[in-house]
Amino acid sequence: MILHELISLDVLRVIWWGLLGVLLIGFALTDGFDMGVGALLPFVGRTDTERRIAINTVGPVWEGNQVWFILGGGAIFAAWPLLYAMSFSGFYLAMWLVLAALILRPVGFKYRSKRDSTAWRSGWDWALFVGGFVPALLFGVAVGNVLQGAPFHLTPDLLPVYEGSWYGKLLGLLNPFALLAGVVSAAMLIMHGGAWLGLKAEDPVAGRARAIGLYAAGVAFAGYLLAGVWIAFGIDGYTFTSEIVANGPSNPLHSEVAKGGSWLAAYSARPWIVIAPAMGLIGMVMAAMGLRAKREVSTLLWSKLAIFGVISSVGLTMFPFILPSSSDPNSSLTVWDASSSHLTLFVMLVVTLIFVPLILVYTAWVYKVLWGKVTEDDVIAENGQMY
Numbered sequence: 001m002i003l004h005e006l007i008s009l010d011v012l013r014v015i016w017w018g019l020l021g022v023l024l025i026g027f028a029l030t031d032g033f034d035m036g037v038g039a040l041l042p043f044v045g046r047t048d049t050e051r052r053i054a055i056n057t058v059g060p061v062w063e064g065n066q067v068w069f070i071l072g073g074g075a076i077f078a079a080w081p082l083l084y085a086m087s088f089s090g091f092y093l094a095m096w097l098v099l100a101a102l103i104l105r106p107v108g109f110k111y112r113s114k115r116d117s118t119a120w121r122s123g124w125d126w127a128l129f130v131g132g133f134v135p136a137l138l139f140g141v142a143v144g145n146v147l148q149g150a151p152f153h154l155t156p157d158l159l160p161v162y163e164g165s166w167y168g169k170l171l172g173l174l175n176p177f178a179l180l181a182g183v184v185s186a187a188m189l190i191m192h193g194g195a196w197l198g199l200k201a202e203d204p205v206a207g208r209a210r211a212i213g214l215y216a217a218g219v220a221f222a223g224y225l226l227a228g229v230w231i232a233f234g235i236d237g238y239t240f241t242s243e244i245v246a247n248g249p250s251n252p253l254h255s256e257v258a259k260g261g262s263w264l265a266a267y268s269a270r271p272w273i274v275i276a277p278a279m280g281l282i283g284m285v286m287a288a289m290g291l292r293a294k295r296e297v298s299t300l301l302w303s304k305l306a307i308f309g310v311i312s313s314v315g316l317t318m319f320p321f322i323l324p325s326s327s328d329p330n331s332s333l334t335v336w337d338a339s340s341s342h343l344t345l346f347v348m349l350v351v352t353l354i355f356v357p358l359i360l361v362y363t364a365w366v367y368k369v370l371w372g373k374v375t376e377d378d379v380i381a382e383n384g385q386m387y
Contacts, residue, residue: 036193038132140185144178149326279309
């Protein structure tokens with residue numbers, strides 16, 4: 001027996017669908033509070049010292065948190081090449097804006113304190129705000145568009161063709177439902193940033209962060225409920241109209257898909273998946289209560305549960321669809337027809353099982369070493385290790 005045949009292709013596809021979700025959730029759980037702190041920065045710090053306290057709560061860890069973003073992109077490229085091609089073709093300008101915003105973060109950290117100028121530092125603080133808020137918003141916008149389907153079709157040789165002009169592709173992403181999803185994403189990560197600053201900073205920075213995070217939790221909760229109602233009554237789902245071949249070739253054109261009905265039909269077929277949105281809503285409520293009560297560790301954990309539940313609910317609701325096509329449903333990408341080969345998925349799984357645990361152990365060690373609050377005395381003492 002050939003080694004990779006120990007696990008069937010359909011099982012490997014589901015495993016890699018789950019691993020992709022794990023990597024994206026890992027990015028949101030870790031780099032999410034980095035983005036949240038960036039979005040909060042101009043509002044929680046009223047003096048240069050207070051803003052430096054906020055910056056230094058994430059300064060030592062943001063680079064490590066970016067690993068999850070890189071791993072997620074790599075997983076899409078290697079395990080789901082069709083998804084990589086389709087998403088980066090249609091969302092190219094949005095991806096460029098996200099990357100440009102993310103680049104502002106390391107530049108801002110490095111250059112902000114190079115000059116003792118109020119205008120100079122204030123400018124970089126707002127750049128860090130953009131570096132946190134814009135990606136948090138656009139990641140949600142992307143999810144909102146995925147739920148609605150992207151306007152592409154596949155040629156017989158599987159080349160993606162997107163409709164509209166180059167600027168139309170960007171403006172088309174900014175539709176009302178996608179913007180609502182973006183607001184939910186941004187509010188949720190601002191809540192996460194507030195929980196992080198409540199843990200890692202002292203008053204008054206922590207107090208202001210909790211106050212804003214509490215309002216953000218309310219916006220995220222209301223927006224998530226509204227999005228659920230919108231999905232139930234205003235967004236068409238996608239379904240297979242032909243037999244599903246889980247071990248078939250990676251060619252979406254071999255199956256037939258229809259647009260219509262509701263995504264929420266998945267909850268009738270698989271009732272157990274209701275646990276995902278329940279975790280999202282419960283996590284938001286408990287995080288809000290923790291922010292109000294000034295609890296620290298538990299608040300951050302509840303915030304993480306909210307993010308885990310919200311992102312999981314999208315994936316579980318859409319399964320097995322990954323990127324539906326609104327203009328040609330038969331071109332929609334699913335778990336069963338958009339993956340790499342059997343051998344590639346198996347080899348990647350072996351590598352993942354070796355290296356991801358190492359990343360987790362190293363990450364846990366880093367957070368253990370850096371445990372504790374960033375204080376005003378730490379910043380004022382300035383030992384060359386503070387931003």
